[in-house]
Amino acid sequence: MTNTKTHYDIIISGGGLTGAAMALSLFSKSCKPLRIAIVDSADKQQASGGFDERVIALSYGSAEYLQQLGAWTNLKNDACAIKNIHVSDRSYYGKARIDSQDYQLDALGYVAPLQSIASSLYAQLQVSVSKDSVIDEYFANGIESIDWQRNQVNVELQQGLQLSAELLLACDGGHSKCRQLAKIDTQSKDYGQVAIVANVKTALPHQHKAFERFSETGPIAMLPMTDNRCSLVWTLSPQQAQDHMALTDEEFADTLQAAFGDWLGPFTKIGKRQSFGLKLVHAKQITQHRMALLGNACHTLHPIAGQGFNLSIRDVACMSSLVSQALKNGEDLGEFALLNAYQQQRMSDQKAIIQLTDALVHCFSNHYLPLVIGRNIGLKALNYMAGIKASLANTTMGHIGS
Structure with a gap:
């Protein structure tokens, strides 16, 4: 050179x-x-934006840091606060809740367009x-x-x-x-999984709740967005993902409803679906x-x-x-x-x-019965063990030193 x-x-x-x-x-x-x-x-x-705009989940610490840099002022109106996190296991009793008020915060994090x-x-x-x-x-x-x-x-x-x-x-x-x-x-580790990502709309307002739902087909994340939309990330096996991508919007909505449940009522709109393989690198x-x-x-x-x-x-x-x-x-x-x-x-x-x-x-992502029972006990116990819940919340909120 x-x-x-x-x-x-x-x-x-x-x-x-x-x-x-x-x-x-x-x-x-x-x-x-x-x-x-x-x-x-x-x-x-x-990017063109619109209903199908891609979003990112910002932890509380990341939002704080963007505010320190002066970038939050132009962003905050497009960001939707996550005030509650609802974790549950489909067809089992295990549930856990994390609420921003428990930590004297307005939000645990935010969902904002990329x-x-x-x-x-x-x-x-x-x-x-x-x-x-x-x-x-x-x-x-x-x-x-x-x-x-x-x-x-x-x-x-x-x-x-x-x-x-x-x-x-x-x-x-x-x-x-x-x-x-x-x-x-x-x-690297190939998880042998595929994520289907789409923005969706539901009959009931999300009320700033983020859902992590563990279903028989795979984990379903539903993140609150502005205009009462939600960002869906559904983790599936490669064959399931291929089958789900081939469904009509109406068929996909019905299948998603069966896996996710009625927490937000019927799915009234399914945006453009995209899929990608999942790896740890x-x-x-x-x-x-x-x-x-x-x-x-x-x-x-x-x-x-x-x-x-x-x-x-x-x-x-x-x-x-x-x-x-x-x-x-x-x-x-x-x-x-x-x-x-x-x-x-x-x-x-x-x-x-x-x-x-x-x-x-x-x-x-495991259906081994002893592990399923163990994780449900853990989810249930999490609600009553403030120290462990606070540790998990602080990790995911990602506080950053100035």
Whole structure:
């Protein structure tokens, strides 16, 4: 690779939610001007929204962090609060409830459109960049190659542009090009499951309740949205998913009703259905010389606990804090000490959430009778064991240090 033409303090690979949040956090928390480049092989597109808009579950901690960054103001009207979580096992007695009022909170979390989150992040990013700082965007122009040097990392983009930086942050998703170029291995587990995702409407108002319903066919998550819609995530076997995707909307609604029950009354509208296979993928290491992995580039989770993006936000908060401290101390942003601290601080949280989601998958996708009985006893007991319930709630709410 020849000498680079444009030098930055930090290059962020990936302009999606994690990359945008990373850039905004760096500028918001920085005590000095920064030069940052965002590069992405995809176009910077605007989603059409509407009934079928894709959504993400934000933990209370993630929403708090977005508020710290100034992005919540433009987002809050599009976000629907989760005030109660209702966990139950179809055809069995086990039930558990988590209520925001028990923790003196207005909400346990929120459900917000993906595009609204992205728009809010980029809108606030423009506000947060000081006159002495630089934010350059290279969309439809992702990283083609990386050359790691002692004092900087050089990258060549797909259109031939050459950039360099002290630090490269890989926020480029589950198929991370940066991770591949760095030859970082991953561990993966195919759950042998498929998720059907759709927005639905019900006869009864959801009243800000989120449901996790464990049925004979597989776990059903129903998350509250604005306009009395719900976001459905139904985990099925591959054959069941194929059969369910082939049903008419009316047939699908009837089948869903039979599995979910009458908690929200009849399903009155079924939006566009999409399906995708479910795997657990996590990187064996999350740093390389002058590079760190964040978000789905280092962990892709089962959606059963809705923790994927929230774990990514905590990656962002940790890296931002370390960079801010390095700037205050006048240190090299890509030095080993910073990257080692990131690895040490993030691995325990990532491991804990991976273990939690993996355990939930095996516990609630299993029809072995002793395990079914055990999980129902556990669900019932959860309502009467305040300490354990609080621990679970705090884990899923994902509080983030400022």
